[in-house]
Amino acid sequence: MSLDQSRAPIYEALEEFKKMRVVPFDVPGHKRGRGNPELAALLGEKCVNMDVNSMKPLDNLCHPVSVIREAECLAAEAFGAAHAFLMVGGTTSAVQSMILSVAKRGEKIILPRNVHRSVMGAMILCGAVPVYVNPDCDHRLGIPLGMSVSAVKKAIQQHPDAKAILVNNPTYYGICSDLRSIVKLAHEHNMLCLVDEAHGTHFYFGEDMPVSAMAAGADMAAVSMHKSGGSLTQSSLLLAGPAMQEGHVRQIINLTQTTSGSYLLLSSLDISRRNLALRGKESFGKVMELADYARSEINHIGGYYAYSKELINGDSIFDFDRTKLSIHTLDIGLAGIEVYDLLRDEYDIQIEFGDLGNILAYLSIGDRKQDIERLVSALAEVRRRYQKDKTNLMTQEYIEPQVVVSPQEAFYAQTEHLPLLETSGRVCSEFVMCYPPGIPILTPGERITDEILDYIVYAKQKGCSMTGPEDADIEFLNVLKEG
Template identity: 80%
Template structure:
């Protein structure tokens, strides 16, 4: 490749997939291929809903537009630009969400029987991957903040102990950050993993903006030396829902990763999703540092105003302790609600139903308002005012409210072994002491309360019933009403 060509490809003002689609649109090609709506003509209601501009570029892979399964032209250029923007050795455009990125990451490093060290408060996509490949989790159970009821990061000494006790583990996986914005000491964990001959993987579903923090936000996985990172561009990066990036460092073979991705990812990659990744990467590369500085400032202002209301606790960097909370993502607006006598999910419902404000999630004790590149100060003011009014109208005694979000699991079998084992369905309360063979979780955030292979305890059953009664959106089991659970026969 010539030096001029290299400079041309690394010009972050370019968006090669978007440019190729624009050129294709102007050519007025007659379509005798899929999709069958034929640029929207065959589905006028869909065209009216989404617009001709959108359905006109909902096209299939073809030579001028490259192929996601084996990119050689514009998609490859877009991946190289993404790798450059994020400081990675290679980047993969993912159209199956960050779930697909996380699963590809785990499947790349793990095979049946391998051990992988990870915190238990991972997204279900991590455990799904273990079901698929047969790897065995070695859990580093996180500490819990007693006041907030939330799980924290992994302590350095916990990781060191797990590595020492499981020297044949293939990798350490880290949340960077957690849903609540809490970060472990990623640089130290990367070094420990590498010193032991292991890889380090990062779930950065909620950390896209770390790559454009300019030192004011926690360290990104690639900057910390991690080997692979799953980056949810559609969350804080501005791309369309279900679009994501998988980043790798220099010690991982990109050709093998592509083969792993192609095991599960669609062969009909959406050009709407890919072009949104391309355009969003360009936007972040050119303006991300300035934009995320403003987002962090808005979040800090919101924290101050919400805490001034009283009763609520919008937590921030004061949680940092140098270890289990090594750093905090200041763009995360997480608010503890129990002191006004309401569960987080109750505040979530009131905000939506009575104030037309949709926040990211509410759980047993907290809410999360997700701030990113599209937020404006006037919306922050509206949220603060609504929370103040909710406190005035609904403040009550909080006696009897649960606070603990995280319960340490008792692992009795590997996720794959339990998922595929003979099973039986029992009424919820009759499952105490049994081994679960399916997932149970509140979504969002999608962190399992129970995963296949874990023993069901009275504490867990109390939590499930309480979360259901409070209105948490429960997912996972075969029984949609979660009146029964599948357990090992």
């Protein structure tokens, strides 16, 4: 029986709750903003009135039986999933729950190395062992590509006991793997297929889009509704196919997700799902038009390369997400992070991220043509004012990791604190990454090489925001004790 996608059960319950004039002798302690007038002034009376605790009329996120349950059923139908779970710990929480649902200590998961740190965080939590499929790299653009089907086949042959294959689809840059073929391979070898679909919410609603995880037959997918779907930051969905036991997945989620789910986040998921179900096709059609217009204008400036479907090679670039406005900058003699900084500091334009050779301007349902024109104009001016010789610029080449021990073993091992440049040859016990995008350069258990150290030093010099280590300045790294 089809559900009514014009419904928003959590939002409707909150509207009814407001009429009840309930006297609060529960948490949160600000008591509808009365105890914190400055917060109420900042957020508004309506917002603080909706910041309430779980109670019978509003259901409970840990064990939903009424309005949250209805909202999850509507989300499952809208996304073509067997089950959907509302997540208030961001897609990080969804990714971790996905991995914890399928693997235990010592069990293997096949995955690309260019995954988000949340994937490796889950490996530390459950003790699973990564089997890396090294992605191809576009040497001109300096970006890692998708998982080639042949590389996945090889990993399966070498590790037939792996429990699952995890695919990052699409990548931050918009690159998509051959998801249907990878799902088929996984299932033929009694493995599950998990998809980090943080940047692919729109695949479920747009036309002429790459295939979504659920449509491709994947077993689980983590979807960032707050990225392209319009919900509040930190709200996300975990989708599951029919092979997954709903009760087991809920138990895993409840290991790490808060027992005090924010109704601001929950209602934003509910309202955003309704919006996408009713208007998503039209909305994302406009986003693609904007992105195509922006690419055309930027490529006319000269020096920049805003890439799209022309990159498709049928394998490691099986498809491309046209909503992603990814732009190569090295031909104007500037690293992506330098263009990122100039746009923010000189032109008051905040883009998503810059790496060593590219920038990403994230387009979604809230963007307007005049905003695109301002970005294009600023990029033209950056080229005119700051262009220089591109000699000696490093591209962001993929560095194949040397895994020595499992992430969990390395993270909890006895360590010592060494100056960065004295760590070559040692095994790292912490993360090092540029954020965004949050893809680790080093993860716990990997050997530190001269090539990696050169990359870290160069990225710091260019102004990349480096995160992960205990030492915030990344002058020191924690490594495993020897002997």
